[in-house]
Amino acid sequence: MPPLDPNAAAPPEKRRTPLKLALEVAPDLTAVRDSVIELEDRLVAYGVATEAAGMSALTVAEALNNIVEHALRRHPAQGPIRVEALVRKARMRVVILDHGAPMPGLLPPAGRPLDLRVPHADLPEGGFGWFLIRALTSRLDYRRRGTENRLRFEIDLDAAAHAAPVA
Numbered sequence: 001m002p003p004l005d006p007n008a009a010a011p012p013e014k015r016r017t018p019l020k021l022a023l024e025v026a027p028d029l030t031a032v033r034d035s036v037i038e039l040e041d042r043l044v045a046y047g048v049a050t051e052a053a054g055m056s057a058l059t060v061a062e063a064l065n066n067i068v069e070h071a072l073r074r075h076p077a078q079g080p081i082r083v084e085a086l087v088r089k090a091r092m093r094v095v096i097l098d099h100g101a102p103m104p105g106l107l108p109p110a111g112r113p114l115d116l117r118v119p120h121a122d123l124p125e126g127g128f129g130w131f132l133i134r135a136l137t138s139r140l141d142y143r144r145r146g147t148e149n150r151l152r153f154e155i156d157l158d159a160a161a162h163a164a165p166v167a
Contacts, residue, residue, distance in 0.1 A: 025082075026080050056136075059136045071103075072098065073101075079099075081097065084097075090158045092157055097151075098148070138156065
C-alpha cells in the first residue's frame with residue numbers, strides 16, 4: 001500500500017492531489033472481500049467519510065461479486081479482475097475490467113427493487129446488487145470490446161455518506 005496522501009489533513013473536496021487506485025482482484029469471493037476492505041481502508045485514509053467509503057466499497061463489492069458469480073463462473077482462469085478508481089473532490093470514478101462472459105443483451109440489468117412483503121421463508125437471497133449499484137451511482141456505462149467487459153460508473157461521495165443501506 002502506498003504512503004498516505006500528503007493532503008490527508010484536508011477534506012477531499014479541498015485536496016489538490018486526487019487519489020488513484022488500481023487493484024487486481026482474483027476471481028473468487030474471498031479475494032473480492034479482501035480487495036473491497038483494502039479499497040474502503042484506502043478511501044478512509046484519504047479522508048473520505050467512513051459512511052461514504054463504506055457505501056462506495058459496497059457498490060464496488062456488488063459489481064465484483066456479480067462478475068465472479070456470473071461472468072467468470074465457468075471460466076475463472078479468465079481473471080484477474082482489474083479495478084481502477086479515481087477520487088477527485090467529492091466524486092469517485094470507477095472502472096472495472098474483466099474477461100468473462102458478456103452481460104446478457106450487452107446491457108447491465110435494470111436493477112428493480114424486489115418485493116419484500118412476503119413471508120420470511122420466501123425472501124430472496126439475492127437480486128439486490130444491481131438495484132443498489134444503480135441507486136448509488138451515476139454515469140453507469142457498460143461496454144464489451146473483444147473479450148473485455150468494461151463497467152464504468154461514478155459515485156457522489158457526499159450522497160453516499162447519507163445513503164441508507166439497502167437491507
